[in-house]
Amino acid sequence: MPQKLRLAVVGLGRVSKSHLPAVRELADKMELVALVTRDEGKLRQEAEQWEGVKTYTSYDDAVHDPDIDAFLLLLPHHLHAEYSINALRAGKHVLVEKPMAMNVREAEQMVSAAGEKGATLMIGQSRRFFSPVIESIKRVRAKEIGDLININALLLAYMDKPATDWWKDDSKIGGFIIPLWGSHILDYILWAYDKLPLSVYAQGHSNNPNWSGEDEVAISLNFGEGQMANVLMSFNAGTRPADAEGLTGKRIWSTQNSIYERYVIGTNGIIQLKDEYELLVNGEKQDECDRTNANFTRQLEEFADAIREGREPLASGQEIIRVMKVIDACFESIRTHQVVTI
CATH class of the missing domain: 3.40.50.720 (NAD(P)-binding Rossmann-like Domain)
Known part of the structure; x- marks a missing residue:
């Protein structure tokens, strides 16, 4: 080459x-x-x-x-x-x-x-490629907060319409909020634990006629040995800015208008990520980066x-198969209303 x-x-x-x-x-x-x-x-x-x-x-x-x-x-x-x-x-x-x-x-x-x-x-x-995110994984690996117990992830955002027409078609997008954003959150959780969960339970609903896939989701992952993770995601939350006539505005979601946080809980402390831009360990800021596209x-x-x-x-195909296994399990659990083992 x-x-x-x-x-x-x-x-x-x-x-x-x-x-x-x-x-x-x-x-x-x-x-x-x-x-x-x-x-x-x-x-x-x-x-x-x-x-x-x-x-x-x-x-x-x-x-x-x-x-x-x-x-x-x-x-x-x-x-x-x-x-x-x-x-x-x-x-x-x-x-x-x-x-x-x-x-x-x-x-x-x-x-x-x-x-x-x-x-x-x-x-x-x-x-993955924001410096606070990378630093958070380094600190998890170094057991700075002890052994992992739980990871809680929260995304509250508002999207009125899809950014592109193919997002409306479940046969092309394969769902909605799970592939669009859950793929990022689940990847972080699996990266931090460095293993697959034993089981997955998920609930998901679609509330917006502008697409067919899920826009409200709750996911619970059981990693065994007292380790777990929970994900809550909504594309129906957040501020709805008014237009010139004072009516509710129509908007495509942006991270500027959302709540996106992760709490990584260990036996000896807690790591908090505010979006991907700010890292706190036991309440003290440790790293921060600008809101740019430098991650790309x-x-x-x-x-x-x-x-x-x-x-x-990093994020090789072989590694990310794990994310796909969990996503598949989420959709099976949503469909069957059952806990799915992996």
Whole structure:
């Protein structure tokens, strides 16, 4: 492989606005060689911002381009497995947005394809890459608060309408709040405990006709040996800003208008994360970072470094299979109203 990673970005939807600046920031480690989307208008517009970039409306053509080493896949959830596997089988490295896939069966197929070709597969669990989050895990590993007993996570937010049309379609998104945000929270919990729970119990309901998936969720995880975790998420909470006529405003959720906290409880103290931007240990602030998209740069850098160093990246496909197992169990529990063992 050349010194710089030769990268293709697939998908130019809303999330690309966070990823593409990271590609530019890492110009010393990678080169954007191709953009891929079926939307010719978006393709032309974005290509104008990059010197010498190739453009493809056919993903199959891009996969067979020998000048591409790796793909950054920014696609609807139901395409994650298919597009990842196609690239991996062609010997390309893949960083795919979260959630990893629609279910654990697809996730296992992705990992198998990567293993067959010796390719790197990383999942875009981007919210791992804020410094307070990374520091919190270091302190958990160092047993600064003793042994873990419980992790409680709370997300209270308000979303009136989906940010993109495919979020309305359960066959493309695979639910709603669980894949959109629960995938981040569950990933953090499993990362902290570094193991799967023994069982999962979940309740979920949909209250908004603008989508079919769940927007109110309660999840309880039992890790055994007195260890547990609880997740409460709502897309029906938070301030509803008034418009010019004083009527309730319509808004797509943003972290600026929500409550998002995690409490990591140990036998000898407590760690608190306020969003991903502030870390407190036993009530005292230990770390804080700006509200920027720097996490996407750190994530992409980890991908490039892992490929160059021939190692598994943080949030590798093999690791994130655990998240998919828990997500599958959540939906089974919601459907059956039963505790699900893993």
